[in-house]
Every structure is written in C-alpha cells, then in structure tokens.
C-alpha cells in the first residue's frame with residue numbers, strides 16, 4: 001500500500017490505564033469514603049502507548065501474561081476508557097473475546113438478538129441475518145440453551161459468529177480462537193481472510209506465534225504496560241522469541257525478581273514521569289500536539305487527586321459549619 005493512500009484507523013497517543021489495587025480490607029473501607037480514590041495503591045496496566053494503525057492492516061498483539069494486551073483491546077473497542085492520553089478510532093469496532101458481552105442466563109439465540117440490537121441493528125436486519133449467524137456458530141440444539149451451559153469453545157464460536165456478521169470496520173480478536181476446535185478454527189480463519197481481503201482492519205491478540213506469523217502484517221509487542229516494539233511481523237517475532245529464550249534460561253529466583261521489578265515500576269508510574277521521559281528522551285520526536293496530549297492527560301489522570309482533595313476539604317468544612325450552626 002502506498003504511504004500517501006494510507007488512512008489511519010486507530011491512532012493512540014500516550015494511552016495509559018490505571019487500576020486501583022484494593023488489597024487490604026482497610027483500603028476497601030477507605031475507598032468507600034474516597035470517591036476519587038486518592039492515595040490508594042494503583043497499578044498502571046498501560047504506561048503510555050502510542051501508535052498508528054492503517055486501514056487494511058492486520059496487527060498482532062503479543063506479550064507475556066498480564067502485559068496489557070486485553071486492556072489495550074478493550075480500550076480500542078470502547079469497552080473501557082483510557083485513564084489518560086488520546087485515542088482516535090475511525091470506524092465501527094467489534095471485539096471477539098471469549099464470552100465477552102454474552103449473558104449467561106440467556107440462550108444463544110437470545111444473545112444473538114440482544115448483541116445485534118446493541119450493535120445498532122434493527123429487528124428486521126436481525127431476522128435476515130440470524131440464520132446465517134446460527135449456521136456459522138454451528139452449535140446445534142445448544143443455540144436454545146442458556147449460554148452459562150456452554151463450554152469456552154462454544155462461547156467463542158457464538159461470539160465470533162455474532163461479531164463477524166455485524167460487519168465491522170475494525171475487528172478485534174482477543175484470544176478467541178485459542179479455545180475452538182480445528183474445524184471452527186479453519187472456518188474462523190477463512191472468515192478473517194475474507195475480512196482482510198475486504199480491506200478491514202484487524203487486531204489479533206494471541207499467544208500462538210505461528211498464527212500471528214501466518215496472519216498479521218505488523219506486530220505490537222507489549223511488555224509490562226509498554227509498547228516495546230511495533231514493526232513488521234517477522235522482525236518483532238524474532239526479537240520476542242529471543243527475549244523469551246533469554247527469560248526461560250533465567251533461574252526461578254531471577255525470573256521472580258525480574259517480574260517483581262517490572263510490576264513495581266507499574267505501581268510507581270505516573271503521567272508526570274511519562275511526560276518527563278518524553279521531554280528528555282532525544283529519540284522521541286516530540287511535537288507540540290504531543291505536548292497538548294500530555295498536558296491534558298496529566299490533568300485528567302494525575303491532577304485529579306488535587307481537585308478531589310480540594311473538594312473533600314470543602315465538603316469537610318461545610319459539614320463542620322453545618323454541625324456548628326445546628327449545635328448553636
């Protein structure tokens with residue numbers, strides 16, 4: 001594809017995701033009286049991810065367990081918001097993750113209708129499509145059984161069937177093919193090839209490197225919340241495999257220490273640190289637009305505690321004044 005024809009489908013700038021770690025009972029109690037969750041332990045699942053993905057590209061997302069692949073997929077598909085940074089998604093997205101968005105009490109057929117309605121289809125459109133979706137999922141009589149009785153492979157088949165018939169511009173497949181049997185895997189792969197040929201954009205999250213190798217144009221290697229590498233599939237996979245070999249050779253204690261060190265960095269991270277790194281790193285092509293994003297992110301992600309503190313103090317003072325007035 002010529003560079004000048006390229007249309008950006010997903011653009012991320014310094015996207016972060018922070019989770020609150022409520023480990024102790026006392027943290028949970030504090031959280032009830034702390035609407036902005038200030039001072040509670042955090043964990044940064046994403047530490048400032050930036051990339052451009054173009055129309056028609058198939059992108060692999062790889063990385064060790066807990067590196068942030070699903071978090072990023074969920075942010076791109078709009079299931080969860082980023083904590084800070086900027087994300088531009090140009091087109092309809094549809095995510096296929098094992099069991100995602102399926103209601104356990106409803107049957108497969110009812111789930112098809114519900115999910116299709118949520119995707120904006122009319123009842124008439126659903127009536128036209130439902131047979132094709134049911135045939136694709138190929139669940140036999142189970143289609144009228146509650147989804148809670150399905151195996152993970154069956155859930156994946158149903159989710160995949162619904163998502164591909166929605167015909168989205170951007171398809172996100174999060175490990176959904178890892179649980180299907182060989183026949184379904186082949187059928188799903190053919191469908192994905194069809195999507196690829198139709199010029200759709202696909203994000204493919206997988207630990208199966210051979211599938212990533214066969215199917216994707218470029219790969220994002222996510223490592224402990226950072227985008228360690230984003231480039232042509234073969235190149236990134238080679239580096240990832242080398243890293244894996246190195247890691248596997250480490251002793252048990254060294255492995256644990258390495259993982260602990262990375263997790264500590266994810267706990268200690270702040271958007272201010274990210275901004276500082278971006279400003280001082282000579283490798284970063286820092287632009288005025290980036291400056292805006294990082295300032296905005298700092299405001300939404302980091303300066304909130306200050307705002308909430310002010311609010312809490314004001315509420316406290318108001319409460320004391322009211323208490324004083326009512327006592328006199």
Ligand SMILES: Nc1ncnc2c1ncn2[C@@H]1O[C@H](COP(=O)(O)OP(=O)(O)OP(=O)(O)O)[C@@H](O)[C@H]1O
Pocket residue numbers: 019020043045063064065066067068069070071072
């Ligand atoms: N709701 C949550 N609350 C707290 N931490 C979370 C939450 N969701 C994810 N995390 C943490 O964020 C990190 C990234 O998780 P994520 O599921 O995105 O990783 P992943 O790369 O998809 O992992 P896997 O390969 O195991 O599926 C993990 O350390 C996880 O524990």
